[in-house]
Amino acid sequence: xxxxxxxxxxxxxxxxxxxxxxxxxxxxxxxxxxxxxxxxxxxxxxxxxxxxxxxxxxxxxxxxxxxxxxxxxxxxxxxxxxxxxxxxxxxxxxxxxxxxxxxxxxxxxxxxxxxxxxxxxxxxxxxxxxxxxxxxxxxxxxxxxxxxxxxxxxxxxxxxxxxxxxxxxxxxxxxxxxxxxxxxxxxxxxxxxxxxxxxxxxxxxxxxxxxxxxxxxxxxxxxxxxxxxxxxxxxxxxxxxxxxxxxxxxxxxxxxxxxxxxxxxxxxxxxxxxxxxxxxxxxxxxxxxxxxxxxxxxxxxxxxxxxxxxxxxxxxxxxxx
Amino acid sequence: xxxxxxxxxxxxxxxxxxxxxxxxxxxxxxxxxxxxxxxxxxxxxxxxxxxxxxxxxxxxxxxxxxxxxxxxxxxxxxxxxxxxxxxxxxxxxxxxxxxxxxxxxxxxxxxxxxxxxxxxxxxxxxxxxxxxxxxxxxxxxxxxxxxxxxxxxxxxxxxxxxxxxxxxxxxxxxxxxxxxxxxxxxxxxxxxxxxxxxxxxxxxxxxxxxxxxxxxxxxxxxxxxxxxxxxxxxxxxxxxxxxxxxxxxxxxxxxxxxxxxxxxxxxxxxxxxxxxxxxxxxxxxxxxxxxxxxxxxxxxxxx
Numbered sequence: 001x002x003x004x005x006x007x008x009x010x011x012x013x014x015x016x017x018x019x020x021x022x023x024x025x026x027x028x029x030x031x032x033x034x035x036x037x038x039x040x041x042x043x044x045x046x047x048x049x050x051x052x053x054x055x056x057x058x059x060x061x062x063x064x065x066x067x068x069x070x071x072x073x074x075x076x077x078x079x080x081x082x083x084x085x086x087x088x089x090x091x092x093x094x095x096x097x098x099x100x101x102x103x104x105x106x107x108x109x110x111x112x113x114x115x116x117x118x119x120x121x122x123x124x125x126x127x128x129x130x131x132x133x134x135x136x137x138x139x140x141x142x143x144x145x146x147x148x149x150x151x152x153x154x155x156x157x158x159x160x161x162x163x164x165x166x167x168x169x170x171x172x173x174x175x176x177x178x179x180x181x182x183x184x185x186x187x188x189x190x191x192x193x194x195x196x197x198x199x200x201x202x203x204x205x206x207x208x209x210x211x212x213x214x215x216x217x218x219x220x221x222x223x224x225x226x227x228x229x230x231x232x233x234x235x236x237x238x239x240x241x242x243x244x245x246x247x248x249x250x251x252x253x254x255x256x257x258x259x260x261x262x263x264x265x266x267x268x269x270x271x272x273x274x275x276x277x278x279x280x281x282x283x284x285x286x287x288x289x290x291x292x293x294x295x296x297x298x299x300x301x302x303x304x305x306x307x308x309x310x311x312x313x314x315x316x317x318x319x320x321x
Numbered sequence: 322x323x324x325x326x327x328x329x330x331x332x333x334x335x336x337x338x339x340x341x342x343x344x345x346x347x348x349x350x351x352x353x354x355x356x357x358x359x360x361x362x363x364x365x366x367x368x369x370x371x372x373x374x375x376x377x378x379x380x381x382x383x384x385x386x387x388x389x390x391x392x393x394x395x396x397x398x399x400x401x402x403x404x405x406x407x408x409x410x411x412x413x414x415x416x417x418x419x420x421x422x423x424x425x426x427x428x429x430x431x432x433x434x435x436x437x438x439x440x441x442x443x444x445x446x447x448x449x450x451x452x453x454x455x456x457x458x459x460x461x462x463x464x465x466x467x468x469x470x471x472x473x474x475x476x477x478x479x480x481x482x483x484x485x486x487x488x489x490x491x492x493x494x495x496x497x498x499x500x501x502x503x504x505x506x507x508x509x510x511x512x513x514x515x516x517x518x519x520x521x522x523x524x525x526x527x528x529x530x531x532x533x534x535x536x537x538x539x540x541x542x543x544x545x546x547x548x549x550x551x552x553x554x555x556x557x558x559x560x561x562x563x564x565x566x567x568x569x570x571x572x573x574x575x576x577x578x579x580x581x582x583x584x585x586x587x588x589x590x591x592x593x594x595x596x597x598x599x600x601x602x603x604x605x606x607x608x609x610x611x612x613x614x615x616x617x618x619x620x621x622x623x624x
Contacts, residue, residue: 034448036442036446036527037442037445037446037448037451038442038448038450040438040439040441040442040446041438041439041442041443041450041454043435043438043439044435044436044438044439044498044502045439045454047435047491047494047495047498048457048461048495048498048499050476051473051476051491051492051495052461052464052469052495052496053457054472054476055469055472055473055476056464056469058472058475059468059469059471059472062472114371117367118371121364121367121368121371122368124359124364126361126364126365130611132368132372133610134606134607134610135372135375135376136368136371136372136375137606137610137613138375138379138603138606139375140606141552141556141602141603141605141606142556142599142602143555143556143557143558143574143598143602144556144558144574145556145558145574145577145578145581145598146556146574146577146595146598146599148577148581149382149577149580149581149591149592149594149595149598150378150379150381150382150595151378152581152586152591153381153382153385153588153591153592153595154377154378154381156588159385159393159588161377161381164395194374194375194378202613202614205614206613206614209614226359248462251462251463254465255464255465255466255467255468256467257467257559258556258557258558258559258574261558261559262558262578262581276465276467276468279467279468280467280468280470280559283470283471284470284471284563289471292468292471293471296465296468299465299468300463300464300465300468303463304463307463
């Protein structure tokens, strides 16, 4: 569609060079070649068409096919067979969806709370603030695999922190929090919090800087305490940033598989398998691309639906100030 | 203000009757606490606790990387570099490091250049597919890269790019682009058009005006976007895992994963590998963290 538009309008602006007349650039747009914006978005557009849009479409296509490398004799059009199987005959789908929801809600709400607290904290003026900021934000830059590396050393039953805690009389020896189905959830939650809180802290701190200082002064003149200032000035100001960052983070936490893949592999006994992890196992290890594609499609629809619902419910961008 | 404070102060400490009010003490305390003056312990105590949570894991990794195998000392002394030598040479982290660096820098450059061009178009022009393009950028945020692995693998196989770093660079760039374009177009919108127009009047071409006027002002934003791209591609794991199967093509996260999954995990080697993985991003982070905050507040997400 990109090439068609300039062709249709090229006649109106014959012989124009890139030296457009200043001041009339927007609006009619007749002063600059119509082709320029299309040329500018072409690299990004083509890359995204080829490596995002095409794979997405092929996932939709495969979701209607039987396509299993280990059972090639069944390959072919499947209609809605895969989807029927997802919804009626797959307890693993339901389990992983439930765990995904639990995982995303727990992570995002805890990360938001801690990140907000942290941002308010390092927004104060105190000695050593720059160093403190750098240190508390540093896990932001750490990858899922590196997080796994670090926390495996900490959780290791014979050499990890629990051993030293046991030496000091706290807990028991030989506790492996990652292989016990009772403790594994909070173990992975804490691990992901370690890496995830700085994201919120950075975004919220950035937004805090733009709250006009005189609002606080006026409020304190009127006798409003710190809590009321926070509720009536800070929170409304942060509202849009919080809504957007929680949404981005929720999608990211839902989709992200690096940490769980390397830390628990979805175990023990599958209790930390998120939907994407289940899909990855089905597609990559089980070689059942058709079924994995149907799961992906379902995951995508659920994600989109939840996001729209969230934006509606939270009245994003609405004038609440 | 003083009057208001005195009034509320009086009301709260209102003495029974007749006794003269001594407003000095409460008034002074209130005045110092009036704005955002928070008692020091209310800052340092929670901050100290959180720093403990953040830093102990890093320290733990350094400890394992620097102390001899079998030691249970809580201080890495005497320091040994045996684990680093082992990981760097025997476990080919030297090669992985080179590959990761190559992927990271290439992704940084391609992402920044392509996003600059796309971001400029979004910020400065109205054109027919603009809204559709914006929508595509936003929607792509919902697409899980992990779930695109199989179709992407097939594409790269058809392009005969499996086992070449280019496949990873392309995939990283593509999934980094949407957010980068949105961010950069936000930064460009913050640069007044009049500055560019003044340059055009002086006879600059659009490109020259952009380079001379807009680009210098975009520095904090470009640093934020570029470092995002570098850090993400340095850290990202699944694309490299899927597309690069030859040992000498793999990247640091894949190497780490191999160490994690080894039958008997060599904790010293694992920790040393972790330190090697951490050093570049920690340096980048230390360098950019101030720009990160200003970069974001410069308009970023608000578009």
